[in-house]
Amino acid sequence: MEEIHIGMLLFLIIAGFTAAFIDSVVGGGGLISLPALLFTGLPPQIALGTNKLASTMGSLTSSISFIRHGKINKSLMVKLLPLSIIGSAIGVYVVQKIPSDKLKPLILVILIVVTIYTLTKKEWGLTSTFNGMTIKKAIFAVGIVTLIGFYDGFLGGGTGSFFLFAFLLMGFDFVESAGNAKILNFGSNITALVVFFYYDSVYYQYGIPMGIAMIAGALIGSKVAIKKGSSYVKILFVLVSVVLIGKNIYDHFFA
Template identity: 60%
Template structure:
């Protein structure tokens, strides 16, 4: 670990806190934290790997907050956790052999669909209507979750939004969907982190201070979501999804 400049440290703490506050509720914190790590001079692969260390610390914290508040359907999520983990490991392995660029047009299309659907369906996710699933629906849903886990290991941007959207589709309200999504997002973060640690590309000097700031951001962000409720989460979800669309268009044009 090398010495870290005070201003760099303060910058990473501030951006880490803000990223985690947003990420705790609807995901998308990487939109802030990855550019911040690139800005302080880390190469892209190290920035992504270091972000996974910090964001794993944040997502574990918000996962605990949502579980303690009773906003997580543990029976369902405990079965999906290993599926997400395996999907993400597989995705992180494949990305070494195939360029993730091939997914960009598909991701952009999906994000636009998610945003339009959520904006138009105003009453959607207001109340929880989840009453379980049929066997066929459960298998299909498990496959969707595996693919999102794979996507997080392979590409990553917007994973939180896709997970949250999936739980809304089967009848959970916004806050419960956020809680369920956060647990599974932690699983995919963990899988990718294992892969990056194995490859030895994590910068601990930058990742640990940012991660500590993310723990604080996650506590405040998740408690804010639980107290403010469904309408707050819905608005933040739409905003982050629109930001992700903007970023994808910008990257695509560039």
């Protein structure tokens, strides 16, 4: 690997901080951090593994922040976290057998539906209506968490946003949904990271400094989200969803 340049390192630190600030609230930080790593000239597989190292550091930080402020449902997360981990592990395994490009058109459709639904429900997610688990909610939670965990291991990109949307459907407000989503996103991230470690696909010289920047970004981002409340998170969620839609359209039709 080429000698590390200070300018490139500063670029990654800024990109990492920005990505983690956004990702700590609504997900989608990979739209910034992964292209930044690819810009350095790292091979795609190494860039993916390095991004997972940095983003795992960020997601752990934001998870701790949401936990400390009481913005997660601890008993529910204890039950759902293993499902996210299992789903991600299966996704990482399956992606070795099936090209992930097969899923991209479906993901685009889902993102559009999620964004339109959020925009048309004016008061949705501004206050929590969650009043405990029912059999129907439990079946939904088990299925959707495992599926999104699988998606993160198989394809990734917008995983945090999908987790957040799932918790909104269960009745949590935007801030609680963001907190719960980060816990499960951390689980799927750490699972994928273990696989990248196994295949020696992590470039620590970039991953660790970027990860430290992500810790700072995640800490500030989660605090801002908790302070400003659900209306702020909703706006950021819609903006990130629109960007994700744009990226998927570009990848599908023009790349």
